[in-house]
Amino acid sequence: MTDETAVAYGWHAGMPTTLMEKLKIDLRSAMMSKDAVGRDAVRQVMSEFPGLTVPITLESGKNTTRHKKPEEITDDDILNIIRKLVKSEKTVLEINKEAGSPYLMILEMYLPKMADREEIAQWIEANVDFSSLKSPMQAMGQVMKHFGKLADGNQVKSILQEKDRA
Numbered sequence: 001m002t003d004e005t006a007v008a009y010g011w012h013a014g015m016p017t018t019l020m021e022k023l024k025i026d027l028r029s030a031m032m033s034k035d036a037v038g039r040d041a042v043r044q045v046m047s048e049f050p051g052l053t054v055p056i057t058l059e060s061g062k063n064t065t066r067h068k069k070p071e072e073i074t075d076d077d078i079l080n081i082i083r084k085l086v087k088s089e090k091t092v093l094e095i096n097k098e099a100g101s102p103y104l105m106i107l108e109m110y111l112p113k114m115a116d117r118e119e120i121a122q123w124i125e126a127n128v129d130f131s132s133l134k135s136p137m138q139a140m141g142q143v144m145k146h147f148g149k150l151a152d153g154n155q156v157k158s159i160l161q162e163k164d165r166a
Contacts, residue, residue: 009038010109019075019110041106048081049073082110083149115151121159123147136163 008029011022023042030038052073053065068077089104115123123146128139143156 008033009041009106012112013075019078020070020073023078023110037102038106041103044085044103045078045081045107045110048085052077052081079111079149082107086111112150115147117155117159120147120151120156124159124163130163136160 009026011017011019015022017025023045027039027042027046030042049070050067052068054068054072055063055065057063086104086107089101089107093099093101093104120143124139124143127146128142130136130139133139137157137160139160140153140156143160144151144153147156
């Protein structure tokens with residue numbers, strides 16, 4: 001994979017296209033440029049779409065699910081799929097004691113930028129009142145609620161543990 005092709009991949013919420021449309025565009029460009037890693041990464045994400053379901057109730061009253069239609073698939077659905085694939089790839093790389101892979105790099109280009117340690121620490125300083133808490137670790141829920149999936153829980157935990165020691 002060359003640096004030129006790597007630039008073509010990725011998505012952020014400010015783009016005029018949906019994540020689904022961007023994946024289709026990236027798949028097409030990867031196939032045209034014969035980028036096997038990019039093509040396979042995008043195909044892997046798209047192959048997970050049939051696993052997305054919607055709960056329904058049949059006329060008999062039985063609860064079941066049906067596959068989401070392509071127009072029902074949201075950006076959040078796709079981001080959750082990508083997060084799952086990233087987590088899986090990181091586990092495989094950790095087991096094989098490898099640093100990274102082109103596949104992982106491509107997947108991560110589609111995810112929103114994670115909050116860094118400094119940003120999390122600044123928010124905690126500005127918004128968390130530790131005097132009302134028995135332990136700094138009790139602020140974990142409040143911090144994770146604010147940052148959501150943009151903060152690594154282990155990183156937040158280590159920042160709060162440092163506050164506990166101080």
